[in-house]
Amino acid sequence: MIHEYAIAPSVLASWANNTRDYREFLREYGLGSPRIISSFPKAKASKLRGYLLGFGPQDQESIQGKRYLEMVSFLVETLVERVAPENSSDSWEQMVTSEHENRPFNVIIADPKLELSECISPSGMYDQGSCWSHQRQASIQRQVTPAACLLKNFLRFSTKQIVFIDPYGWTSSACSTFSALLKEVAQDRVCSKVPQVTLYYKESNSSATPASVKQQILEGIDIEGLKLQVLELKETSDDDVFHNRCVLTEHGGAFSGHGFGLSGEPTHTDDWFLLGREIYEKKWEQFVDDCRFEIGTQS
Numbered sequence: 381m382i383h384e385y386a387i388a389p390s391v392l393a394s395w396a397n398n399t400r401d402y403r404e405f406l407r408e409y410g411l412g413s414p415r416i417i418s419s420f421p422k423a424k425a426s427k428l429r430g431y432l433l434g435f436g437p438q439d440q441e442s443i444q445g446k447r448y449l450e451m452v453s454f455l456v457e458t459l460v461e462r463v464a465p466e467n468s469s470d471s472w473e474q475m476v477t478s479e480h481e482n483r484p485f486n487v488i489i490a491d492p493k494l495e496l497s498e499c500i501s502p503s504g505m506y507d508q509g510s511c512w513s514h515q516r517q518a519s520i521q522r523q524v525t526p527a528a529c530l531l532k533n534f535l536r537f538s539t540k541q542i543v544f545i546d547p548y549g550w551t552s553s554a555c556s557t558f559s560a561l562l563k564e565v566a567q568d569r570v571c572s573k574v575p576q577v578t579l580y581y582k583e584s585n586s587s588a589t590p591a592s593v594k595q596q597i598l599e600g601i602d603i604e605g606l607k608l609q610v611l612e613l614k615e616t617s618d619d620d621v622f623h624n625r626c627v628l629t630e631h632g633g634a635f636s637g638h639g640f641g642l643s644g645e646p647t648h649t650d651d652w653f654l655l656g657r658e659i660y661e662k663k664w665e666q667f668v669d670d671c672r673f674e675i676g677t678q679s
Contacts, residue, residue: 381654382533383486384460386418389435396448411458412657414514421475423464425456460537461571522648524560535564538629539573546625546639549581550588553641555596566603574605582622590679613673633660
């Protein structure tokens with residue numbers, strides 16, 4: 381549902397010259413969109429910002445200069461973190477070619493188009509079948525493999541925090557799903573940093589406890605540095621009810637109708653939706669930054 385993009389600085393600069401391209405960039409990329417920009421060729425947002433500003437218009441007070449500065453500032457807010465290339469003296473085109481051969485990007489935008497798989501030029505973005513086009517919703521079978529395939533980029537891109545939210549996250553079927561999803565965290569990572577993982581579920585009359593849920597999820601999981609926190613939440617009379625089922629990371633989130641308790645039946649389906657920025661920020665605040673529910677037991 382989300383995809384890592386490497387965009388040539390020259391392309392960004394050209395978009396600042398055109399009102400439509402400038403506004404489309406702010407609308408179609410970043411948090412709440414399917415297109416998350418890579419930190420490549422730097423490892424940190426501050427370094428990438430400085431690098432990109434070196435390609436901007438000379439007149440920073442011009443309309444194009446102000447647009448470019450806004451685009452770069454917007455871009456570095458949400459990044460897929462990568463390790464910086466060893467030879468940073470090479471051109472962007474040389475570096476992206478070498479990096480793509482080792483750890484492929486989902487999409488590369490360059491002008492002229494490079495002879496690389498998944499590379500497109502700005503003029504080809506809207507062609508039929510273009511890899512720039514992404515769905516913001518999907519209907520999948522309620523089985524582990526389709527769910528893992530749909531959510532894998534949330535999991536393997538994250539270096540800070542993965543949050544699972546499901547009122548019935550304590551059930552055995554949900555625990556099995558979480559365990560399978562955590563295995564995706566270690567697959568095809570582009571950065572060695574491992575995120576903190578948190579599960580929020582709603583209190584129930586079952587015998588499940590955060591400790592037993594945590595033990596069940598982590599059974600068979602061997603990922604160095606992975607930490608899982610499980611919290612049982614209680615609804616309060618003066619706030620919202622706990623009914624949402626979603627996954628959140630620093631790169632965005634996705635919402636599910638049925639949640640993580642998968643039936644395993646091939647005829648059963650569930651609908652997943654990519655959260656827009658506004659709803660994502662609401663959910664992040666509601667559960668992570670300022671939990672609006674009473675925290676019961678935790679492990």
